Amino acid sequence: MKVYAYSRQIGIDFLALEERSDPSPGPFEVVLRMRAVTLNYRDLAIALGHYHVSVKPPLIPISDGAGELVAIGPEVTRVHANGGPQ
Numbered sequence: 001m002k003v004y005a006y007s008r009q010i011g012i013d014f015l016a017l018e019e020r021s022d023p024s025p026g027p028f029e030v031v032l033r034m035r036a037v038t039l040n041y042r043d044l045a046i047a048l049g050h051y052h053v054s055v056k057p058p059l060i061p062i063s064d065g066a067g068e069l070v071a072i073g074p075e076v077t078r079v080h081a082n083g084g085p086q
Contacts, residue, residue, distance in 0.1 A: 001019070001020055001021070001022055001023075002017060002018070002019060002020075003017070003018050003020055003060050004016065004017055004018075004060065004061070005018050005057075005058055005059060005060045005061075006047075006057045006058065006059045006060075006061065007057055007058050008057060009057060010046065010047060010049070010055065010056075010057055010059060011047055011048075011049075012044070012047040012048070014057075015047070015061070024071065025071050025072060025073040025076075026073050027073045027074055027075040027076075028073055028075045028076060029072075029073045029076070030069055030071065030072050030073065030076055030079065031069075031070050031071040031072075032065075032067040032068065032069060032070065033067050033068050033070045034062070034065050034066070034067040035065075035066055035067050035068065036065060036066045036067075037062045037064065037065040037066075038063075038064045038065070039061060039062075039063070040063045040064055042063045043061040043062070043063050046059075046061060047061065
């Protein structure tokens with residue numbers, strides 16, 4: 001999969017396109033295939049070091065997005081594979 005991420009350092013000049021392997025969900029996690037994302041003011045504040053200054057790379061900056069559910073972990077109970085509530 002392709003991601004824009006901070007791998008070496010967090011800062012707007014270090015945001016780079018990378019290729020990564022597809023993730024597998026942990027027991028209480030879900031995996032989404034993102035179809036649209038935006039970088040909003042929170043993402044900019046993190047990149048400039050004004051918000052959540054303790055975060056470390058690697059980091060994928062997404063505060064807003066839309067996607068589809070593609071995998072769920074075995075302990076997830078509030079959604080199911082076709083995206084609706086159980």
